[in-house]
Amino acid sequence: MKEFLSFIKKEFRHIFRDRRTILIVLVMPIVQIILFGFAVSTEVHDARVDVVGDLADPSVRQTVARIDQNPYLHVTAVLGSVAEVAERFRAGKSDVAVCFERNFDERLRHYDKAFIRILGDGSDPNTAQMIVNYVNGVLSTVQSELSASEGTQTASFPHVQYMYNPAVRSSYNFVPGVMGLILMLVCSMMTAISIVREKESGTLELLLVSPIRPVGVIVSKAIPYLALSLINLVTILLLARFVLGVPLRGSLFLLAVMSVLFILASLGIGLLISVVSATQKTALLISGMGLTMPTMIFSGIIFPCESMPVILQYVSDIIPAKWYIIMVKKIMIEGVGFSYIYPEFIILLVMTLFLLVVSVRLFKRRL
Amino acid sequence: MNENTDIIIVEQLTKKFGNFTAVDHISFRVHRGEIFGFLGANGAGKTTAMKILCGLSLPTSGGGTVNGYDLCREQEKIKRHIGYMSQKFSLYADLKVWENIRLFGGIYGLSGKRIRQKSDEMLRYLNMTDLRDELVGDLPLGWKQKLAFSIALIHEPAIVFLDEPTGGVDPETRRLFWDLICETAEAGTTIFVTTHYMDEAEYCDRVSIMVDGVIADLDTPAALKQRHQAADMDAVFRKLAYQAKRE
Amino acid sequence: MGAIEVDEVSKRYGTCQALERVSLDIRAGEIYGLIGPDGAGKTSLFRILVTLLLPDSGHARVEGLDVVKDFMAIRRRIGYMPGRFSLYQDLTVAENLDFFATMFGTTVADNYENIREIYSQIEPFRDRRAGKLSGGMKQKLALCCALVHRPTVLFLDEPTTGVDAVSRKEFWNMLYRIREAGVTILVSTPYMDEASLCDRISLIQQGHIIETGTPAAIVAQYPHRLFGVSGHPAYPLLKYLRRRNDLLRCFSFGSEHHVAVAPGTIAPDELQTQIRAAGFSDATVHEIEPNIEDCFMELAKKERQKA
Numbered sequence A: 001m002k003e004f005l006s007f008i009k010k011e012f013r014h015i016f017r018d019r020r021t022i023l024i025v026l027v028m029p030i031v032q033i034i035l036f037g038f039a040v041s042t043e044v045h046d047a048r049v050d051v052v053g054d055l056a057d058p059s060v061r062q063t064v065a066r067i068d069q070n071p072y073l074h075v076t077a078v079l080g081s082v083a084e085v086a087e088r089f090r091a092g093k094s095d096v097a098v099c100f101e102r103n104f105d106e107r108l109r110h111y112d113k114a115f116i117r118i119l120g121d122g123s124d125p126n127t128a129q130m131i132v133n134y135v136n137g138v139l140s141t142v143q144s145e146l147s148a149s150e151g152t153q154t155a156s157f158p159h160v161q162y163m164y165n166p167a168v169r170s171s172y173n174f175v176p177g178v179m180g181l182i183l184m185l186v187c188s189m190m191t192a193i194s195i196v197r198e199k200e201s202g203t204l205e206l207l208l209v210s211p212i213r214p215v216g217v218i219v220s221k222a223i224p225y226l227a228l229s230l231i232n233l234v235t236i237l238l239l240a241r242f243v244l245g246v247p248l249r250g251s252l253f254l255l256a257v258m259s260v261l262f263i264l265a266s267l268g269i270g271l272l273i274s275v276v277s278a279t280q281k282t283a284l285l286i287s288g289m290g291l292t293m294p295t296m297i298f299s300g301i302i303f304p305c306e307s308m309p310v311i312l313q314y315v316s317d318i319i320p321a322k323w324y325i326i327m328v329k330k331i332m333i334e335g336v337g338f339s340y341i342y343p344e345f346i347i348l349l350v351m352t353l354f355l356l357v358v359s360v361r362l363f364k365r366r367l
Numbered sequence B: 001m002n003e004n005t006d007i008i009i010v011e012q013l014t015k016k017f018g019n020f021t022a023v024d025h026i027s028f029r030v031h032r033g034e035i036f037g038f039l040g041a042n043g044a045g046k047t048t049a050m051k052i053l054c055g056l057s058l059p060t061s062g063g064g065t066v067n068g069y070d071l072c073r074e075q076e077k078i079k080r081h082i083g084y085m086s087q088k089f090s091l092y093a094d095l096k097v098w099e100n101i102r103l104f105g106g107i108y109g110l111s112g113k114r115i116r117q118k119s120d121e122m123l124r125y126l127n128m129t130d131l132r133d134e135l136v137g138d139l140p141l142g143w144k145q146k147l148a149f150s151i152a153l154i155h156e157p158a159i160v161f162l163d164e165p166t167g168g169v170d171p172e173t174r175r176l177f178w179d180l181i182c183e184t185a186e187a188g189t190t191i192f193v194t195t196h197y198m199d200e201a202e203y204c205d206r207v208s209i210m211v212d213g214v215i216a217d218l219d220t221p222a223a224l225k226q227r228h229q230a231a232d233m234d235a236v237f238r239k240l241a242y243q244a245k246r247e
Numbered sequence C: 001m002g003a004i005e006v007d008e009v010s011k012r013y014g015t016c017q018a019l020e021r022v023s024l025d026i027r028a029g030e031i032y033g034l035i036g037p038d039g040a041g042k043t044s045l046f047r048i049l050v051t052l053l054l055p056d057s058g059h060a061r062v063e064g065l066d067v068v069k070d071f072m073a074i075r076r077r078i079g080y081m082p083g084r085f086s087l088y089q090d091l092t093v094a095e096n097l098d099f100f101a102t103m104f105g106t107t108v109a110d111n112y113e114n115i116r117e118i119y120s121q122i123e124p125f126r127d128r129r130a131g132k133l134s135g136g137m138k139q140k141l142a143l144c145c146a147l148v149h150r151p152t153v154l155f156l157d158e159p160t161t162g163v164d165a166v167s168r169k170e171f172w173n174m175l176y177r178i179r180e181a182g183v184t185i186l187v188s189t190p191y192m193d194e195a196s197l198c199d200r201i202s203l204i205q206q207g208h209i210i211e212t213g214t215p216a217a218i219v220a221q222y223p224h225r226l227f228g229v230s231g232h233p234a235y236p237l238l239k240y241l242r243r244r245n246d247l248l249r250c251f252s253f254g255s256e257h258h259v260a261v262a263p264g265t266i267a268p269d270e271l272q273t274q275i276r277a278a279g280f281s282d283a284t285v286h287e288i289e290p291n292i293e294d295c296f297m298e299l300a301k302k303e304r305q306k307a
Helices: A002-017 A019-039 A058-069 A083-090 A104-111 A125-150 A171-201 A203-209 A214-242 A252-276 A280-298 A310-317 A320-334 A338-362 B046-053 B075-081 B097-107 B112-125 B141-152 B171-186 B221-227 B233-241 C042-049 C071-077 C093-103 C112-125 C135-147 C165-180 C192-197 C215-220 C234-243 C268-277 C292-306
Strands: A047-052 A073-079 A096-100 A116-120 B006-017 B020-031 B035-040 B061-066 B082-086 B159-163 B190-194 B206-211 B214-219 C004-013 C016-026 C031-035 C057-062 C078-081 C153-156 C184-189 C200-205 C208-213 C225-230 C249-253 C256-261 C284-287
Touching: A002 A019, A002 A214, A002 C093, A019 A171, A019 A214, A047 A058, A047 A083, A047 A125, A058 A073, A058 A096, A058 A104, A058 A125, A073 A083, A073 A125, A083 A096, A096 A125, A116 A125, A171 A203, A171 A214, A171 A252, A171 A280, A171 A320, A203 C078, A214 A252, A214 A338, A252 A280, A252 A320, A252 A338, A280 A310, A280 A320, A320 A338, B006 B046, B006 B190, B020 B046, B020 B061, B020 B190, B020 B206, B020 B214, B035 B046, B035 B171, B046 B159, B046 B190, B075 B082, B082 B141, B097 B112, B097 B141, B112 B141, B141 B159, B141 B171, B171 B190, B171 C234, B171 C249, B171 C292, B206 B221, B206 B233, B214 B221, B214 B233, B221 B233, B233 C165, C004 C042, C016 C042, C016 C200, C016 C208, C031 C042, C031 C165, C031 C192, C042 C057, C042 C184, C071 C078, C078 C135, C093 C112, C093 C135, C112 C135, C112 C165, C135 C153, C135 C165, C165 C184, C165 C192, C192 C292, C200 C215, C200 C292, C208 C215, C208 C292, C215 C292, C225 C234, C225 C268, C234 C249, C234 C256, C234 C268, C249 C292, C256 C292, C268 C284
Parallel strands: A047 A073, A047 A096, B035 B190, B035 B206, B082 B159, B159 B190, C031 C184, C031 C200, C078 C153, C153 C184
Antiparallel strands: A096 A116, B006 B020, B006 B061, B206 B214, C004 C016, C004 C057, C200 C208, C225 C256, C225 C284, C249 C256
16 A cells, blocks of 8 residues: 555656646647637638529518628628629628528418528538528528418428527537546556656666556556546636636536546556657657547537547447447537446446456556 | 967857756867867757857857867858768768768868769778668668768868767777777877767766856866765766756 | 586577577586677576576576576566676765665665775765766676675676776776675676686687686686787888798787797797897897786687587
8 A cells, every 4th residue: 555655656756847837738738629619610701692582572671681780790781683692602702691582571471381492602511501590590480480470370480499498509518628638648548658758768677676566567557547537627617617608407426427537538548658668758649649630520529420420430439439429419518427437438338347457457567 | 368278268158048047157178180079968068068169159258279279150161171071960871981981071172083083982981882882771870870971071171070979889890999999090180079978988988077156177088087085977977967957 | 516507508699699508507606707709698608597598408596596487586686787887877875876776675874884995985976966976986886786785606797898907907907896795797808908806717709608718717817829929110120020931920019029939949048039130129138927808819729610
C-alpha cells in the first residue's frame, strides 16, 4: 500500500513539474469547447433569402415577412422568375430561394393546397441543409397561423420540429463529442506517454527489477490521469452549461459513472499503446493518428454515423468513444435514465474489461 | 594575431547560463596541423566551449576565430568549413554506406561528380569498397566510426572536431582509429579532440585541461608530466581535476 | 555455492548472437569484472541475471535462485544500476532515493547506515533535481538507489562509462567499501585499466568469454615478450616498427608503443640500437610487463583466428 501511495505521489510530481504538459491538459478542454462553440459552429447566421413570387399576394407577403423576421434569415431580393435564381447563387449573392406558386393566396383558400418550392445552393450541402431546415421551420409556423385564422386545414407544408433541440444548436452535438475526445486524449495519450517515457529513460528497467508488481505500476500510473480527467470533465460540464447553455437534463451521477467507465477504457487503450511503442514519439503518433482522428470522424462529432457507408459504420462500432458519446447525449440532452442506455453501457463495459485485461496481460514483467 | 599559424584563436571566451558561468574567460590557440587534446572533467565546460567553437552557440562575452572566421558573426561560415564527428551522432543507421556519403557530400555542397570520386577514394582507403551497399546500422562499431570520421572530412576541412570519438570501442579498433587520426594530421588537417581515455591524451601534440570553466593547464604531454611531476597523463589529469570546487 | 552461476547461457536477437554459451562462476563477496567493448554482450548478460531478459538456452542462478523460475525472489535481493543514468531527472535527490526505498518495501532511515558513506557526499544537494547533478554525483545517487534496500548482490552495468578519470577512481573506492560489507559485485566496463581493480575478471568479445581469471593470472599467461618503445616523432616511429617483420605486434599505449616479440628473437638494447640507427635518435626500448589491454588484444586476435 505504501508503495502505491509513494508511486502515485511520484506520478503527480512528474505531472506538476512539467508545467507545459499540465497547462495543455487543463487548458485543452477549455480551448476545444470555445473553439467548437464559437469558431467552428455549424450553425448558420444571416442566411440570404431570395423570393420568387408576387408580393401583392397577401399570403405571400405574410410568409415573406415572417421569413425576414427570423433571426437566422433575411430576405435580400425579390426576383421575377425562377430562372434568375441560378445566377444569384453563382454570384454568391444568395443562399436560398423561396418560390411561391402563381395565385398562391387564392389556391390556398380555395383548394387548401398551394405549392412553395425551396431552392438551396447545394454546393455546401451541410449549410444548405441547415438553411432549408430554417426556412421550413418558418414556413410551418406561418402555416399553422394561416390555418388558425382561416379555420381551414391546410396541408401544403411539411412539418418538422426538433424536440430536444428546437433551435438546432450544434453545441448539443459537439459538447458530448468533445467530452469523449478530451477524456480519451488525456487518459490514453498521457498514460501511454508517461509509461513510454520511463521506457526511454531506462527507469522502467529499475521498476521491473523491484518487487513491485506490474499491476501496481499500471494502477499508480492510471490514478493521476483519472484525477486529471475528472477535473476536465467538470470543466467541460461547467462551460457547456454556463457558457454555451447546453442543459444537463439527466442525472449527474449517472453521467459521472459512465464517464469513469469510459476513462477506464481509455486507460486500457493507453496501456496498449505503451506496450507497443518504444519511444514517446511513436506513442504520440499512435494516439494522435490512431485515436484522435477516428474518434473525431467515427464518433459522430462532425459527421453523423448514419450517413456513412455501412462498412465504416461497423468500424465506428468498435470505437469506445462512440458509445460513450451516445450515452452522454441521451443523459444530458434527452435526460433519460439508466434503462434507456443500458445497451450502450453493456457494450462499453465489455470493451473496457477487454482492454484492461488485455493490456495488463501484455504489460511485461521483463524487457 | 596570426591566422596563418593558428587555426583557432580564442580570447577571453565566456559563456554564462543564468548566474552559472560554464566557460570563464578562456584564452588559447590551436596551431595549424596539430592534434589538440581538449580534456576536462564532467561538467568542466568542455562541451559548452566546443559548441561555441563549432558555431552552434554564441559566447556571452569574448570571442575569437576558427580558421579565420569570427565566432560571433560568421557562424555559418565556420559550420561550412569545419568537420565534426561525435560518438552520439555520426551517421544515419538506416541509410546505406554510399547513401550516407552522398548525403553528407550534398550537405557540404560537393558536386555529384566530386562526391562519386571522393566516395570511391574514401572506400578504397578504408578497405570498405565491398561494403558500400551495406546499411550503416549493420556495420561493426569500429567501422562505423572510421566511416563517420572520413565523412566528417569529405569537404576537406582545415580542422575537424572529434567529440569522444572512441568511447566504448575495443582496444585494437581504438588504436586503429588513432592511426587514422595521425594519418589525417600528417596530411595537414588540424585535429581537435576530446576523450576520457588518458592514454589517448599522450598521442596529442598539445593538451589543454579544463577545470571549473577555466583552462587549468595547456602544454605538450611531456611538459605537463614534468611540470606536475606525474608519471602519465592520467596522474596529471587527476592532480588538476582534484582542484575542482564546483559541483 | 557461487553467488552467481552462469551455465552455457545463449541469447540471440534476430541474426545477432549476443551471447554464445557463456559460463561464469562468481564467488560470494568478490568484485567480478566483465571486461569488453560495446556490443560484446555485457548488457544482455546483465539483463538475464537481473531477470529482465530470458535466455534462449542455458541456466543461470543468483544466490542459488534460478533467474527464470525464481525471478521475484531474486528481484528482492539484488541491486541493479543499468548502463545509462536511469533515475527520475525531474525528481530531487531525496525524492529519488525515497521512491526507490519504498519500492523495495523499506525506508531510507532504516538503511541509512548502509548508504551513509556515499549518501553523505550528495546529501548537501538533497533538494536538487537529479537532472541538474554532475556526472559523478548522478553516479553516486544511482549507486545509493541501488544499495538502499541492502542487496546482497550488486549488478553495475558500465557504471563508469563517460565518467571522468577522477570520478572513476572515487567510484572504485566506494566499491571496495561495499565489498567489505560482504556484498558480491558484478561490474562491467569497457575500460581495460579498470580490470586490474577487480578480484577476478572475464574478458568478453562478441558474445564469447575469451578468458577468465585473476588479473595477475591473465597477465602471466601472455605468450610473448613485450617491449615498451618510446621516441619522437611518435607516429612515424610506430609506422617504422610496423614495417619491420621481426616484430609480432605494435600498438601505442599513451607515450609508449608496446611491441610484442617472440621470446629469444631480439633483445631490447639490440632493438634500441636498430631504431636509433633508423633515425629516431632519442628512442628507448625496455622490457615491460603486459597489462590487461595487451592481453585482451592478444586473446581477441586468437579468438578471431579461431573463427
